[in-house]
Amino acid sequence: MEQVLESNKTYLRVIQIVSVVIPVVVAVLLFAPINLSLGDQGWVRALPGVNAVINSLTAVLLIAALIAIKKKNIRLHRTLMLSALVLGTLFLVSYVIYHASTTSTVFGDVDHDGVLSSAEKAELGSMRGIYLFTLLSHIGLSIVVVPFVLLAFYYALSNQISRHQKIVKYTFPVWLYVSITGVLVYLMISPYYL
Structure with a gap:
């Protein structure tokens, strides 16, 4: 029993560390960019589109997993959810590579000078507010x-189904929202990519 408790503590500690490291890395990339000098490579410029596809597939997998569990198909549900987690990990790697290699694109920056002029702002109108809210x-x-998400997986994989069910009531819709809005953000900003 003591070994199980120690194992639980280890998993929970890993979840805590990952939950802190991810936002720190993203913040560094957004506010203190690292330049890997890969931005001129075609495959790097394609990553935002790849990320949109990953987010789309994640949303589809999440909905399919919900349908599977409603039909009591636990094996399919587990496979779909693990696939969504893998896609989330791929998204994160792709996101980090892209933002470590290029400067951020400014929504509405038609002339691609990195600055949103007052004329560009005026042309955007309320779309800028909608974009910023979504982003x-x-x-x-x-x-x-x-x-x-990590706790939900931990509870499911450690057969703590009651805890899993409680946490996914809130986690699922948020994860689905994040996946869908990721696609929407891409669709809104894609015309401004170089």
């Missing part, structure tokens, strides 16, 4: 949901 809610909730 900020996406980023904020993606940071918040990570520890809950």
Whole structure:
């Protein structure tokens, strides 16, 4: 029993560490960029589109997993959810590579000078507010949901089904929202990529 408790503590500690490291890395990339000098490579420029596809597939897997568990198909549910977790990990790696290699694209920056002029702002109108709300809610909730997703997986894999069911009531819709808004953010900003 003592070994099980120690094992639980280890897993929970890993979840805590990962839940802190991910937002710190993202913050560093956004506010103190690292330049890997890969930005001129075609495959790096393709990563935002790849990330949108990953987010789309994640949303589909999450919905399919919900349907599977409603039909009591636990094996399919588990496979779909593990696939969504793998996609989330691939997204994170791709996101880090992209943002460590290029400067951030400014929404509405038609002339690609990295500055949103007053004329560009005026042309955007209320779309800028919609974009910023979508982006900020996406980023904020993606940071918040990570520890809950990891805990949900931990509870499921350690057969703590009651705890798993309680946490996924809140985690699932947030993860789904983050996946869908990731695609929406890409669709909104993609016209401004070089």
